[in-house]
Amino acid sequence: MTAMPPLGAEVLPPGIRARIIPGINGLAMHVLEAGEPGTRCLLLLHGFPELAWSWRKVMPALAAAGYHVVAPDQRGYGRTTGWSADYDGDLAPFRMLNLVRDQLGLVAALGYGHVEAVLGHDFGSPVAAWCALIRPDVFRRVALMSAPFAGPPALPEEGPDRPSPPDIHAALAALPWPRKHYQWYYSERGANDDMWRSPQGVHAFLRAYYHMKSADWSANKPFRLAGWTAEALAQMPTYYIMDLDKDMAATVAPEMPSAAAIAANRWLPERDLAVYAGEYDRTGFQGGLQWYRCRTTGRFEAEAQVFAGRTIDVPSVFIAGASDWGIEQVPGAMRRMREVACTRMSDVHLIPGAGHWVQQEQPEAVVAHLLKWLG
Known part of the structure; x- marks a missing residue:
C-alpha cells in the first residue's frame, strides 16, 4: 500500500493536527492529535465505517481540559498503511489481540508508559475493552461507546453437555x-x-x-x-x-x-x-470488513478463550445514543457488561437526540459525561 501524507490543515478543525507515525507493529499509523504531548493522554478508537476523523468534535474540548488527545486511523482504515485488503490474504493481523498490540505500540511510540483512558466507539469499543482487560497497567480507564462488551468468550469445556x-x-x-x-x-x-x-x-x-x-x-x-x-x-x-x-x-x-x-x-x-x-x-x-471476518469465522476464538472469566477491573463508563439499536443488537450484552464484565462501571449514559454516531451527533453531552467521569 502506498504511503500517504497526513490529512491537511485545510480540513482539520482548529486545534487538531495530523501526522504519520511509522514503525508501529508493521504499520505507518495516521493519527490526529490535540493538546500538549507529555500531559495526561487519552486514546480514542473509532469504529466502522469511520476514521480518526470521527472524534473531531470532541478532541478540542478534551484537549482544553488538559489532555493530550490521540485518535489513530486503525489497522485497515484511512491513511494508516502497512495492512492488506486482500480478501484471500492473511486475516491474523486483524484479530483482536493484534489490534490491541497496535495500540500498545502507539502508546509506546508516543513516549507514554500508560494512558489516562482509552475510549472506543462501535468496533473500537471491543478493542478498547480488550486493551483494558489485558493491560490494565497501560490502559487505566476505559470508556465504551455504542457497543456493549459482554466479556471474553467462555471455555466450551465449562459446559460440554450444553445443547448446540x-x-x-x-x-x-x-x-x-x-x-x-x-x-x-x-x-x-x-x-x-x-x-x-x-x-x-x-x-x-x-x-x-x-x-x-x-x-x-x-x-x-x-x-x-x-x-x-x-x-x-x-x-x-x-x-x-x-x-x-x-x-x-x-x-x-x-x-x-x-x-x-x-x-x-x-x-x-x-x-x-x-x-x-x-x-x-x-x-x-x-x-x-476484515475485522468482521475475524469475528464471524470463529478462527481466533480459542486465542480469546485464554482470557475466559477475566473481568475489566479499571474504572469504566458506557455512553451511547438513546436512539441507538447498537446497544440492544446482542440480547443480554448490556446486562452482562454491567453485572459481570466490568466490575467498576460507574455509569451508563444514554444520550437523547443521538443514534449510533453519538460523539458526532451530540458531542457536547459526550464531552460533559467524559470530563465528569475523568474527574
Missing part, C-alpha cells in the same frame, strides 16, 4: 420475511464491492448509511430483545438484520434523506462527509 444453539442464519433465511445478519454479510466476498462500487457512489451510500443509524431516522426506537432467536433479531432495522436478497447499499438507499434535510444537517454537513467519502473512495471498505 440452532443455526441462526438458516432460521433468519426461513422467516416469512427472509433475512440475514449484517455481520455475516460483511464477511462475504462481495460486500466490499457492493458498497465501494455501489450505484449511488460512496458519498451517497455513506450519507444514507449514517442517516439511517442516527437519531434523524425516526424509526430508531430500540427496545430489549427477548433473545438470540430469528424472530427476536428480525425486530431490528434492516441495517442490522438485512433483507436476504439485498446488499447494504441497496438496503440504505431508500432512506436517503432529502436535499433539504442534508442541507439542514448540522452534525454531519456535506464538507465533513466529504472527508469520509474521499478516504473510502480511495481505500474501499475491505480493511474494516
Whole structure:
C-alpha cells in the first residue's frame, strides 16, 4: 500500500493536527492529535465505517481540559498503511489481540508508559475493552461507546453437555420475511464491492448509511430483545438484520434523506462527509470488513478463550445514543457488561437526540459525561 501524507490543515478543525507515525507493529499509523504531548493522554478508537476523523468534535474540548488527545486511523482504515485488503490474504493481523498490540505500540511510540483512558466507539469499543482487560497497567480507564462488551468468550469445556444453539442464519433465511445478519454479510466476498462500487457512489451510500443509524431516522426506537432467536433479531432495522436478497447499499438507499434535510444537517454537513467519502473512495471498505471476518469465522476464538472469566477491573463508563439499536443488537450484552464484565462501571449514559454516531451527533453531552467521569 502506498504511503500517504497526513490529512491537511485545510480540513482539520482548529486545534487538531495530523501526522504519520511509522514503525508501529508493521504499520505507518495516521493519527490526529490535540493538546500538549507529555500531559495526561487519552486514546480514542473509532469504529466502522469511520476514521480518526470521527472524534473531531470532541478532541478540542478534551484537549482544553488538559489532555493530550490521540485518535489513530486503525489497522485497515484511512491513511494508516502497512495492512492488506486482500480478501484471500492473511486475516491474523486483524484479530483482536493484534489490534490491541497496535495500540500498545502507539502508546509506546508516543513516549507514554500508560494512558489516562482509552475510549472506543462501535468496533473500537471491543478493542478498547480488550486493551483494558489485558493491560490494565497501560490502559487505566476505559470508556465504551455504542457497543456493549459482554466479556471474553467462555471455555466450551465449562459446559460440554450444553445443547448446540440452532443455526441462526438458516432460521433468519426461513422467516416469512427472509433475512440475514449484517455481520455475516460483511464477511462475504462481495460486500466490499457492493458498497465501494455501489450505484449511488460512496458519498451517497455513506450519507444514507449514517442517516439511517442516527437519531434523524425516526424509526430508531430500540427496545430489549427477548433473545438470540430469528424472530427476536428480525425486530431490528434492516441495517442490522438485512433483507436476504439485498446488499447494504441497496438496503440504505431508500432512506436517503432529502436535499433539504442534508442541507439542514448540522452534525454531519456535506464538507465533513466529504472527508469520509474521499478516504473510502480511495481505500474501499475491505480493511474494516476484515475485522468482521475475524469475528464471524470463529478462527481466533480459542486465542480469546485464554482470557475466559477475566473481568475489566479499571474504572469504566458506557455512553451511547438513546436512539441507538447498537446497544440492544446482542440480547443480554448490556446486562452482562454491567453485572459481570466490568466490575467498576460507574455509569451508563444514554444520550437523547443521538443514534449510533453519538460523539458526532451530540458531542457536547459526550464531552460533559467524559470530563465528569475523568474527574
